[in-house]
Amino acid sequence: xxVRFINPFLEATIDVLKTMAFIEPSPGRPYLxxxxxxxxxxxxxxxxxxxxxxxxxxSFSEGCILKIVSNMLGEEIKExxxxxxxxxxxxxxxxxxxxxxxxxxxGLSISAAIPTVVAGKGHSVSHIMxxxxxxxxxxxxxxPFVVDVCVGEMK
Amino acid sequence: xxxxxxxxxxxxxxxxxxRKVIKNLLRQIGYxxxxxxxxxxxxxxxxxxxxxxxxxxxxxxxxxxxxxxLRAVRADSELSSLPFLMVTAESLKENVVEAVKAGVSNYIxxxxxxxxxxxxxxxxxxxx
Numbered sequence: 001x002x003v004r005f006i007n008p009f010l011e012a013t014i015d016v017l018k019t020m021a022f023i024e025p026s027p028g029r030p031y032l033x034x035x036x037x038x039x040x041x042x043x044x045x046x047x048x049x050x051x052x053x054x055x056x057x058x059s060f061s062e063g064c065i066l067k068i069v070s071n072m073l074g075e076e077i078k079e080x081x082x083x084x085x086x087x088x089x090x091x092x093x094x095x096x097x098x099x100x101x102x103x104x105x106x107g108l109s110i111s112a113a114i115p116t117v118v119a120g121k122g123h124s125v126s127h128i129m130x131x132x133x134x135x136x137x138x139x140x141x142x143x144p145f146v147v148d149v150c151v152g153e154m155k
Numbered sequence: 156x157x158x159x160x161x162x163x164x165x166x167x168x169x170x171x172x173x174r175k176v177i178k179n180l181l182r183q184i185g186y187x188x189x190x191x192x193x194x195x196x197x198x199x200x201x202x203x204x205x206x207x208x209x210x211x212x213x214x215x216x217x218x219x220x221x222x223x224x225l226r227a228v229r230a231d232s233e234l235s236s237l238p239f240l241m242v243t244a245e246s247l248k249e250n251v252v253e254a255v256k257a258g259v260s261n262y263i264x265x266x267x268x269x270x271x272x273x274x275x276x277x278x279x280x281x282x283x
Contacts (some may be wrong), residue, residue: 019266020176025268073172074179094265097244 005151006030009056010136012098014145016091021071025145028137036126039047039135039146041065042080042119043124044092050110051103054151057125057133058092066145092117095147113123121127160185164207167191167198168242169216177272178243184273188216195219199227202234209276214243214250222257229258234240238279243282 008025013023040059047055060068062080068069069087070077077083091114100110118125127150136147164186168174174191181189184265192198194216201207210228221241228234238256238260243250243262254262261277263272 016266019268069172069269072179073175083172083175086170087176090170090173090176093244097265100245 001093002151004108005052005054005103005149006134006136008090008099008102008106009095011149012101013058013136013138014093015098016094017068020091020094021068022073023068023140025138025140028139030134030136032132033135033148034132036124036131038118038123038125039137039148040144041121042084042088042117043123043148044088044115044117044123046092046112046115048096048100048110048112051108052151054109054129055127056092056096056099056147057127057148058088058095058126058145059148060088060145061143064140064145067140067142080119085119087113089117109121161188162186163188163190163206164209164211165190165192165198165201165207166214167193167195167210167216167221169193169213173213180267180269180272183269184276186276193225195221195227202228202237206243207237209238209240209279211242212256214241215269225227226257236283238283239249240275240279242282 017025038059042064042065043057043059045055045057065084066077069084096112103110125148129150129152131150133148133150138145160202161162166174176241178189192201196219212224225239228237241254241259241262243264251262263275
């Protein structure tokens with residue numbers, strides 16, 4: 001997997017959460033993941049094509065996403081509901097958009113599909129290219145989340 | 156047009172959550188009079204039935220997109236000078252060019268802060 005694809009997603013995630021939810025997540029050390037099991041309780045997944053084909057998922061722990069969305073909406077959300085799923089789709093869209101902008105400045109132009117959102121303990125995240133994927137773990141005060149990126153061969 | 160903070164703003168976005176997020180940002184910068192629509196078709200109905208001073212619309216929406224809504228607004232003699240701020244998740248040059256050609260008042264890329272939104276709104280109002 002081309003490592004040039006990792007940093008734009010990492011930076012975009014931090015930018016989006018800082019701007020929209022006033023949360024500054026701390027990234028951990030990236031690692032390879034070989035199975036489809038999601039690490040969080042709710043995930044947004046988006047596919048992309050162009051300079052490379054692949055997909056990205058954002059998987060949030062419950063505590064983490066409740067705080068993020070509560071901050072975004074300016075009201076306290078206590079459980080994973082429609083608002084949370086809607087917001088995860090929107091966050092995924094924004095991270096993908098911001099990452100694509102950064103990739104474009106590196107000469108890597110990609111276009112993205114519409115995100116899908118999956119929730120529930122032990123749900124799975126299937127990447128278009130199969131796998132393995134690179135996980136960038138993040139910590140927040142309210143719990144962890146991961147950025148899960150799987151990129152196929154570059155054109 | 157209603158002056159500054161008293162103006163009525165229409166938020167158009169297919170994601171209910173994003174409408175709430177923008178509403179929350181608007182509240183932070185002092186705009187309280189806000190109404191919502193889930194796509195361009197519903198937005199046009201709102202524009203026809205009540206006095207709206209300012210439109211903040213997403214680009215990507217089912218049924219009628221933001222750019223289609225913008226064209227419809229500019230083509231309507233009663234609405235043609237309405238301030239129109241387009242919101243999008245990406246700043247592709249071709250999109251910007253298309254929106255400018257269609258008569259957009261300004262353009263904002265997600266994610267954005269309340270301050271950036273405030274600046275964009277102020278600039279548009281100053282130009283009116």
